[in-house]
Amino acid sequence: MARLANLETEYPVLDSTVRNFCASHGIFSAAFAEQNDSSERLKEGIAQVLSIIDDMHQPWLNGMELLEDAKRNKHVFPTGIQGIDLLLGDGIRVGQLTELVGPSSSGKTQVCLRTASNVARNHMVLYLDTGNSFSPQCIAYFLGKTISPSSAQAKNQFLQKVMSNISCHSVFDIFAMFDVLHQLESYLRCQDGRGCCQMRLLIVDSISSLISPVLGSSSTLGRALMTSAGYLLKKLAHQHNLAVLIINHTVGGEGGSSKPALGDSWKCIPHSRLFLSCDRGSNTYNVSILRHPSMASVKAARFVI
Amino acid sequence: MGSHAKAWLVEDESAREMLDRVLTERPFLLLPPLHRVPLRVGNVVELVGPSSSSKTHILIQAAITCILPKLWKGVSYGGLGHSAMFIDLDCRFDVLRFSELLNHRIMEAANGSSSKVGCHQKDSEAQFERMKPYNEELFALCMKRFLYIRCYDSSEFLATLKTLHYRLQKEREVHGVNVHLLLIDSIGAFHWVDRGSSSFPLECDNRKSWHLQNVSEAVVQEIRRLLLVHPMLVMATKAVVLGNKYSTNELTWNYRKWSAVDNPYSRNITSSDQQLPYREYMPAAWQSFVTHRILVRATDDDLVNGEHQNNSIYLLKWLLPPLNSLDKFTVRDTGVFILS
Numbered sequence: 349m350a351r352l353a354n355l356e357t358e359y360p361v362l363d364s365t366v367r368n369f370c371a372s373h374g375i376f377s378a379a380f381a382e383q384n385d386s387s388e389r390l391k392e393g394i395a396q397v398l399s400i401i402d403d404m405h406q407p408w409l410n411g412m413e414l415l416e417d418a419k420r421n422k423h424v425f426p427t428g429i430q431g432i433d434l435l436l437g438d439g440i441r442v443g444q445l446t447e448l449v450g451p452s453s454s455g456k457t458q459v460c461l462r463t464a465s466n467v468a469r470n471h472m473v474l475y476l477d478t479g480n481s482f483s484p485q486c487i488a489y490f491l492g493k494t495i496s497p498s499s500a501q502a503k504n505q506f507l508q509k510v511m512s513n514i515s516c517h518s519v520f521d522i523f524a525m526f527d528v529l530h531q532l533e534s535y536l537r538c539q540d541g542r543g544c545c546q547m548r549l550l551i552v553d554s555i556s557s558l559i560s561p562v563l564g565s566s567s568t569l570g571r572a573l574m575t576s577a578g579y580l581l582k583k584l585a586h587q588h589n590l591a592v593l594i595i596n597h598t599v600g601g602e603g604g605s606s607k608p609a610l611g612d613s614w615k616c617i618p619h620s621r622l623f624l625s626c627d628r629g630s631n632t633y634n635v636s637i638l639r640h641p642s643m644a645s646v647k648a649a650r651f652v653i
Numbered sequence: 654m655g656s657h658a659k660a661w662l663v664e665d666e667s668a669r670e671m672l673d674r675v676l677t678e679r680p681f682l683l684l685p686p687l688h689r690v691p692l693r694v695g696n697v698v699e700l701v702g703p704s705s706s707s708k709t710h711i712l713i714q715a716a717i718t719c720i721l722p723k724l725w726k727g728v729s730y731g732g733l734g735h736s737a738m739f740i741d742l743d744c745r746f747d748v749l750r751f752s753e754l755l756n757h758r759i760m761e762a763a764n765g766s767s768s769k770v771g772c773h774q775k776d777s778e779a780q781f782e783r784m785k786p787y788n789e790e791l792f793a794l795c796m797k798r799f800l801y802i803r804c805y806d807s808s809e810f811l812a813t814l815k816t817l818h819y820r821l822q823k824e825r826e827v828h829g830v831n832v833h834l835l836l837i838d839s840i841g842a843f844h845w846v847d848r849g850s851s852s853f854p855l856e857c858d859n860r861k862s863w864h865l866q867n868v869s870e871a872v873v874q875e876i877r878r879l880l881l882v883h884p885m886l887v888m889a890t891k892a893v894v895l896g897n898k899y900s901t902n903e904l905t906w907n908y909r910k911w912s913a914v915d916n917p918y919s920r921n922i923t924s925s926d927q928q929l930p931y932r933e934y935m936p937a938a939w940q941s942f943v944t945h946r947i948l949v950r951a952t953d954d955d956l957v958n959g960e961h962q963n964n965s966i967y968l969l970k971w972l973l974p975p976l977n978s979l980d981k982f983t984v985r986d987t988g989v990f991i992l993s
Contacts, residue, residue: 398819404812406803408820411720411796414748444745572849579805579846582744586803612894613845615704619745639705641747 418443421589425549428466428490429459431651435637436620442548442591444641445581445617449596449608450624455633456595457481458653459624460551463593465490468513471548474532475516476525478557482516513545522558522573529580536588547590550581554595556609563610571613578617594618608638615639682733682886684715685989686969686982687947694833694884697876697942699840701891701931702949707967707984708890709745711949712836714989715888717755719834720798721762726787730762735833736798736824738817742810742842744803755795757986759788798830807843807868814875821883835876837889841935843868869936876942889943893931895950929972946973966992 409417426439433439440446440463448456464473465487475482491510495503519525536547552558559577563570585592596614601607608614608621621638636648666674681691692698700708716739721732739746763784804810821832847865876887930948933940948970955965969980981992 398816401812402816405809405816406805408800408802411748411751411799411801412793414801415752415796418748568845568848571845575843575845579744583805586744612704616743616745616839616842616892619747641745642750642753 425463425467425591427459427463428494429462429651429653431633431649432459432622432635435622435635435649436640437642440591440593441619442589443586444619445578445585445592445594447594447596447608447618447621448624449598449621449638450626451598451606454624454626455653456624457553458486460553460593460595461486462490462653464514464549464551465510467549467591468510470545471513472545473514473549473551474547475514476528476550476552477516477518478520478552478554480518481553484511487511487514519558522562522577525552525558525577526580529584533580533584533588536584540588547588550584550590550592552581552592552594554597556595556597559610559614574610574614575617578614582617682715682718684711684718686711686980686991688991689971689976689978689980690945690974692886692945694886695880696944697887697889698945698947699889699891699943700947700949701893701972703895703951704892706949706951708892708949709743709838710984711989712739712838712888712890713751713754715834716799716836717751717758717795717988720755720795721758722791722794725791728763730759733833734830736800736828736830737834737836738800738832739802739836739838740810740813741801741803741838743839744805746801746803746838748801751799752792752796754986754988756788756792758988759791759795761987763788797828800824800832807847807863810843811868811871811875814872814879817875817879818882821879832883832885835879835885835887837887839892840889840939841891844934866936866938870938873938873942891935893934895931943973946971948972 422441422443424437424439424441426433427436436446448459450456460475461483464475467473468487488507488511491507492503495506517528519528532547532550539546555577559570559574562573581592581594584590597609598606599609608623618639620640623636623638625634626632627634632650632652634648634650681693683691687698700711702708716737718731719733719735719737721730722734723730723732802813804813825831844865847863847868850863879885880887950968952966952968964983964985966981966983969982970976971978983990983992
């Protein structure tokens with residue numbers, strides 16, 4: 349919070365009288381002040397300080413406004429995989445973080461690529477890749493499966509258009525991810541409302557490989573970074589109407605079962621968590637719900653990619 | 654001066670009148686599943702539990718009970734008719750789910766009153782259609798009484814609390830409704846971020862550094878000031894990690910085992926050394942501010958309710974004031990349903 353003296357250039361009403369009054373009450377920065385004095389100038393000054401503080405937090409909304417925003421902006425994007433769509437209730441939701449947890453080669457990246465190919469038909473997608481797992485061939489294959497037979501040239505054009513909607517960035521540590529996300533935030537702030545093709549999906553594959561190196565057992569900075577990353581993703585999802593898909597690994601839990609990595613402090617960050625596993629030797633995958641915002645009636649499903 | 658002094662001694666109302674007035678203006682709240690202890694304005698209730706243990710759901714229940722009117726167009730809804738404020742520090746609030754639950758409560762109350770008259774099936778359907786515009790009007794009225802804000806870090810949270818007094822005054826002037834309930838989802842949400850940022854000192858000497866303790870003290874101070882001028886019931890959730898004895902693994906958890914283990918604790922309960930089943934991480938300023946504390950957790954049992962519905966069963970235990978009973982409840986569309 350800024351010092352009152354520094355704010356004087358921006359808000360000339362905060363001159364020395366107001367500052368002296370505030371100083372007499374022990375207020376040196378833009379904090380709450382009790383209105384005891386009837387002087388008009390002081391009242392103006394205090395009102396100005398209050399409006400500065402009011403700008404420092406998100407606006408208050410009532411239930412109807414929230415509901416309208418949810419109905420208008422927070423759509424659902426189908427992933428294109430029937431089993432997962434059934435579990436999630438029609439697909440991944442804009443404004444929410446959906447986490448895919450599973451051991452290695454349990455189909456997590458495949459699900460992300462499938463979702464990306466589905467969403468990229470009409471919207472832009474940002475894919476943050478930590479392990480060089482992004483594969484344009486897979487995307488072309490998924491698109492080719494669903495496209496109706498037409499001339500090779502039309503197919504090519506369609507493929508080009510969809511592929512140009514997906515941008516892939518390689519990030520190899522958490523600070524690079526913060527960089528990219530802050531750039532994305534400023535880009536989206538200028539972009540919001542303008543243009544027909546807007547960014548609607550953000551995929552982080554995988555967030556555990558970014559966070560685990562900084563997360564020691566007793567390090568507070570590691571957990572602080574993890575929580576800030578989670579909140580930045582939530583902010584982007586809600587304010588800029590993105591659906592966020594994150595991938596997490598598993599670690600050994602008690603009794604030999606596997607549990608999601610990143611510990612208990614991470615549990616509070618994603619809105620929905622899905623656990624994926626693969627049947628050995630067959631092409632089918634199992635998915636079950638670990639957490640869902642509404643009590644889901646179906647708890648597990650199988651799917652084929 | 655003499656007449657002024659005498660004026661001081663004339664009574665305003667008798668004790669009975671005062672009790673009547675206070676009980677009507679500030680009623681006791683019995684919200685299921687927290688029905689064992691009546692709650693009043695000025696109480697600070699903390700719901701403690703691991704992740705996914707329906708804590709937010711209990712808050713939403715309380716909010717819906719608060720915003721519904723007591724009586725509206727002849728139908729009794731059993732609510733308080735006041736506003737509720739929800740400060741979302743977890744940023745996971747689902748407004749569509751909230752509106753579903755509100756709609757279910759409204760329809761249940763409407764159906765409840767019509768079934769008392771003794772209608773047939775067709776009559777009740779026609780009545781439902783007739784009631785639809787009333788229900789929508791009531792829905793809009795209730796939703797406007799629900800105030801929501803999100804905070805992405807501690808400074809936004811503090812800024813919200815500092816300007817809350819003026820916001821509440823404005824609400825009172827414009828809408829004429831009082832705020833009765835202040836809900837904070839996950840008071841410990843920024844715990845790690847605040848702990849991490851204490852290693853970055855600010856330049857000036859006469860400003861307090863951004864410590865976890867300082868932030869917590871500031872929060873408690875602001876809420877205290879607010880409660881003096883706007884008496885409200887404060888309910889906050891807190892995510893904790895339960896100790897190994899209380900893991901949800903089927904092999905180790907046993908309902909009877911908990912109550913057997915519990916007895917040694919209940920015998921040794923003193924106010925200073927009560928063994929808690931979880932590790933407390935909030936600073937002492939917040940801990941001493943809390944007047945009521947409840948522990949909720951999910952069990953592995955499911956209540957089979959029809960072919961497709963499988964509702965989990967939750968356990969609830971009062972830690973402050975310490976009660977020996979354990980409540981079982983399950984969550985349904987119409988609200989919380991107590992099992993035992």
